[in-house]
Amino acid sequence: MxxxxxxxxxxxxxxxxxxxxxxxxxxxxxxxxxxxxxxxxxxxxxxxxxxxxxxxxxxxxxxxxxxxxxxxxxxxxxxxxxxAGSALEDAVAGQLRSLGSRLTALRWREAALRLVQESPPAQRAERLRLIGALTTPPSTAPLARFWRAWLPARMPARSTAAFLDVAVPHPPDDPRPAQVLAFARLTAVTSAPCQGARQPQPEAHRAVGARGAAVLYEGLAEAYELAAVQMRRDRAPYAGDALDGFVAAYARAYGVRDGPDFRRGLAVRLAGDPRLDGYWELVSEMTTPPGRRPEPTPGSAHDWLLAALDAQTARDPA
Known part of the structure; x- marks a missing residue:
């Protein structure tokens, strides 16, 4: 008063x-x-x-x-x-989001500085160039564009979103220097110009068309999950449920029956397709906690299943 x-x-x-x-x-x-x-x-x-x-x-x-x-x-x-105080709640929530974004950006800058500090002198110039191309917080847009160009143009939106959710790793909020380097390399790999107008999609995938590809990727995702379980157990590639699901995904997409002849032809076709192993190795570096063995990725699971298919067809020649 x-x-x-x-x-x-x-x-x-x-x-x-x-x-x-x-x-x-x-x-x-x-x-x-x-x-x-x-x-x-x-x-x-x-x-x-x-x-x-x-x-x-x-x-x-x-x-x-x-x-x-x-x-x-x-x-x-x-x-x-x-x-209700909705205006205050909305304003505070917005500030928290903004602050979280700024904190994430600062953590990425700190990890990038540590990366440069810890790098051997001969590697600093290259690493500075790589991390200089990153935004802070980093954007997954280059990775998403890469995969959208790789996928069939008319694949259903829901299937495309599900594929991108698996293929594009989410940058951690509090990265280690090694994760900054891995994500910078992923960005560089996916931003590099490719030969031709599109990324080299495997012929085994392109042949089934857009809707067939949606069926194929849904089945492959289930097969990769089954294979990842066996990979974490250190199981060598073998013919089992994971391989059956892997082959069944291709058979459904092609509209044919599974059988020895189909498996032999599939093994030959997949062996000639372009590889993206470097991408998946970087994803593994991004997602594996320090001191832990590499986590399976769709790429490493695909290789495990292909090795299982090759082993099976080698034992069962035409």
């Missing part, structure tokens, strides 16, 4: 009680955030009893780095006596 007979106070007293400058009070008043109760005949501002609490609220909101439009929305909601 102010001490003046009319219960109002001047701009100087309000500033002093709030611990701010007169200039600050005038700034918020001029922008309509801190209404005046009246003005004297000499034009001096007078503020009511609620002005001090309102000014303190404004300062608290600004201390959270909320922009003035957000502060205005929150104050308007307070004036309307809306108990």
């Amino acid at each position: 102010f001490t003046s007979p009319d219960g109002l106070c001047g701009i100087g007293e309000l500033a002093e009680r709030a611990g701010v400058t007169v200039k600050t009070v005038r700034f918020y008043s001029d922008r309509g955030l801190l209404p005046e109760a009246s003005r004297t005949t000499g034009g001096h501002r007078r503020y009511g009893p609620d002005a001090l609490d309102r000014l303190r609220l404004i300062r608290s909101l600004r201390a959270l780095d909320l922009p003035l439009p957000e502060v205005r929305r929150i104050l308007d909601e307070e004036d309307a006596a809306q108990a």
Whole structure:
């Protein structure tokens, strides 16, 4: 409560009680955030009893780095006596997202600096070039563009999204220097120009068309998961459920029956397709915790299954 007979106070007293400058009070008043109760005949501002609490609220909101439009929305909601406080909740949530993004960017910069610091002198120039091409936080857009160019153009959107979810690794929020290097190399690999207008999609995949490819990739994803279980157990490639699911995925996509002749032909066809082993090795570096054995990737699972197919067809010649 102010001490003046009319219960109002001047701009100087309000500033002093709030611990701010007169200039600050005038700034918020001029922008309509801190209404005046009246003005004297000499034009001096007078503020009511609620002005001090309102000014303190404004300062608290600004201390959270909320922009003035957000502060205005929150104050308007307070004036309307809306108990839900949705404007404040939305503003805080937005600031948390923004802050999280900035913290992630700082962690990536720190890891990149450590990478340069720990690199042998002969490798620093190349690594500086690689990490210089990254945004912070890093973007997966180059990787997604690479795979979209690799996939059939008219593949259903849901199937494309499911494929990209597996093929494009999510950059960690708190990376190690080795992960920064791996992601920088992934970006460089997927951004490099390729021969021809499109990425070299395997002939075994291109032959089935867009809808057939959707069926194929769905079946392959299940086969890769089964193979990954065996790979974590250190099982050598063998003919089992994982291989049967792998072959069945191709058979369904081609609209043919599985059998010894089909498996022999499939082994030959897959052996001649282009490889993306380097990509999957970098993905493994990105996703494997330090000190742990490499986690299976779709690429390494494919190689395991192809080795199992080769072994089976070698034992069962035509």
